[in-house]
Amino acid sequence: MSRMATPLTEQDxxxxxxxxxxxxxQLQKRIEQLERQQRxxxxxxxxxxxxxHPKTAGRRAGEGxxxxxxxxAPEQEDVVIDVPAPNTCTACGYVxxxxxxxxxxxxxxxxxxxxxxxxxxxxxxMVCPQCxxxxxxxHPDLQPDQRGATGHRCGPxxxxxxxxxxxxxxxxxxxxxxxxxxxxxxxxxxxxxxxxAQRLAxxxxxxxxxxxxxxxxxxxxxxxxxxxxxxxxNATQAWVSTFRSAETVLFxxxxxxxxVELRAVLGNAFGGVLVCDRFKVYDSxxxxxxxxxxxxxxxxxxxxxxxxxxxxxxxxxxxxxxRLAEVCRALMALHAQHRRGGCSLDEYRQQGxxxxxxxxxxxDRRPLKTPGNERLRLGLLKQxxxxxxxxxxxxxxxxxxxxxxxRSLRSVVIARKxxxxxxxxxxxxxxxxxxxxxxxxxxxxxxxxxxxxxxxR
Numbered sequence: 001m002s003r004m005a006t007p008l009t010e011q012d013x014x015x016x017x018x019x020x021x022x023x024x025x026q027l028q029k030r031i032e033q034l035e036r037q038q039r040x041x042x043x044x045x046x047x048x049x050x051x052x053h054p055k056t057a058g059r060r061a062g063e064g065x066x067x068x069x070x071x072x073a074p075e076q077e078d079v080v081i082d083v084p085a086p087n088t089c090t091a092c093g094y095v096x097x098x099x100x101x102x103x104x105x106x107x108x109x110x111x112x113x114x115x116x117x118x119x120x121x122x123x124x125x126m127v128c129p130q131c132x133x134x135x136x137x138x139h140p141d142l143q144p145d146q147r148g149a150t151g152h153r154c155g156p157x158x159x160x161x162x163x164x165x166x167x168x169x170x171x172x173x174x175x176x177x178x179x180x181x182x183x184x185x186x187x188x189x190x191x192x193x194x195x196x197a198q199r200l201a202x203x204x205x206x207x208x209x210x211x212x213x214x215x216x217x218x219x220x221x222x223x224x225x226x227x228x229x230x231x232x233x234n235a236t237q238a239w240v241s242t243f244r245s246a247e248t249v250l251f252x253x254x255x256x257x258x259x260v261e262l263r264a265v266l267g268n269a270f271g272g273v274l275v276c277d278r279f280k281v282y283d284s285x286x287x288x289x290x291x292x293x294x295x296x297x298x299x300x301x302x303x304x305x306x307x308x309x310x311x312x313x314x315x316x317x318x319x320x321x322x323r324l325a326e327v328c329r330a331l332m333a334l335h336a337q338h339r340r341g342g343c344s345l346d347e348y349r350q351q352g353x354x355x356x357x358x359x360x361x362x363x364d365r366r367p368l369k370t371p372g373n374e375r376l377r378l379g380l381l382k383q384x385x386x387x388x389x390x391x392x393x394x395x396x397x398x399x400x401x402x403x404x405x406x407r408s409l410r411s412v413v414i415a416r417k418x419x420x421x422x423x424x425x426x427x428x429x430x431x432x433x434x435x436x437x438x439x440x441x442x443x444x445x446x447x448x449x450x451x452x453x454x455x456x457r
Contacts, residue, residue, distance in 0.1 A: 160452035221245035227405035232421035253428035295402035317370035
């Protein structure tokens with residue numbers, strides 16, 4: 001005999017309608033958000049809403065001593081003007097001789113009308129009386145092909161400053177001539193800037209040799225960050241790879257995105273730790289012997305993506321992601337605390353063991369019912385068993401995130417938005433070599449202009 005279903009009461013129907021209305025509202029908001037991103041009305045990486053408790057502006061605690069002292073006086077004073085003493089009190093209107101108290105100092109910095117030094121070379125051109133061949137005079141400062149339309153070129157400091165404006169400051173090449181004209185009065189074309197950059201980064205020149213030495217330093221580094229971003233070379237899909245250690249940054253433009261390009265820089269016998277995300281390229285069997293540390297910040301993004309997919313669905317699918325994200329944040333906070341000196345090495349490893357047990361319980365368990373959570377669990381479990389998730393607990397010098405590589409790529413992403421990337425392979429190679437030199441100089445606390453001047457000689 002079949003069992004009859006219990007009829008729904010009016011209150012049950014109202015509750016079902018309420019839940020469905022909430023789900024429809026959530027879906028409508030999600031559809032509106034996707035449509036806005038499709039029309040590119042909002043930034044593609046915008047959070048969509050402000051933080052509930054954003055950080056306050058200004059100096060953070062522990063970032064130095066805050067003082068109310070005035071800024072230091074300029075090192076040079078080209079013109080000194082004595083301001084006449086007042087004879088009228090602005091408070092009461094008294095007119096007469098006032099009592100001297102002190103001398104205050106104020107400064108105005110301005111650009112002079114002409115700050116360019118142009119050196120002219122009178123090159124003798126001779127004719128051989130025997131064969132009639134033309135012979136030009138030579139000078140160490142002049143290039144053999146510096147004649148005719150290319151007779152006027154940029155000097156070492158000007159050429160280095162132009163590259164610093166482009167690669168360090170982020171100024172587009174088409175804007176540099178206008179900036180130089182406004183500030184110094186120099187007239188230079190965009191084509192001259194491009195040709196000077198190609199001469200600077202040409203094969204066999206000191207800068208190209210310097211970049212090769214950076215590659216050798218990366219192969220010997222204890223750990224190297226690696227990440228990629230999209231690029232174009234001659235309107236063809238390409239990628240820009242960044243390799244960053246504690247003191248070196250290297251950029252490479254590649255037409256493919258495989259482990260071959262990775263091993264071309266680090267070599268097949270890299271003995272350090274590779275800090276990277278969970279992209280499938282790093283799971284190649286050719287990299288099986290390379291120690292890796294997966295970025296926990298990428299794991300948090302994966303958890304957020306899975307949670308958004310489970311939003312509005314029945315069950316407890318979101319709780320697993322929340323617990324997993326809580327452990328990852330605790331691991332990153334523990335590493336940051338140890339780097340600041342907040343805990344000893346023994347305390348660091350003791351707390352790390354406790355968090356490892358929590359992570360092990362979340363990953364090595366029975367299959368999950370939510371498909372997204374199960375795929376995430378299996379992917380993390382594979383990396384966990386290979387020792388690629390918590391290597392920073394063994395060696396605190398290894399960062400738990402790949403933020404260093406992402407920060408290095410930030411300027412490349414900005415350049416991609418304001419330019420057409422690279423028109424040819426030579427332009428891409430030139431850009432990456434100079435970019436690597438400038439960013440490495442900044443990371444080491446050096447002046448990129450001085451470094452480029454030394455590499456130009």
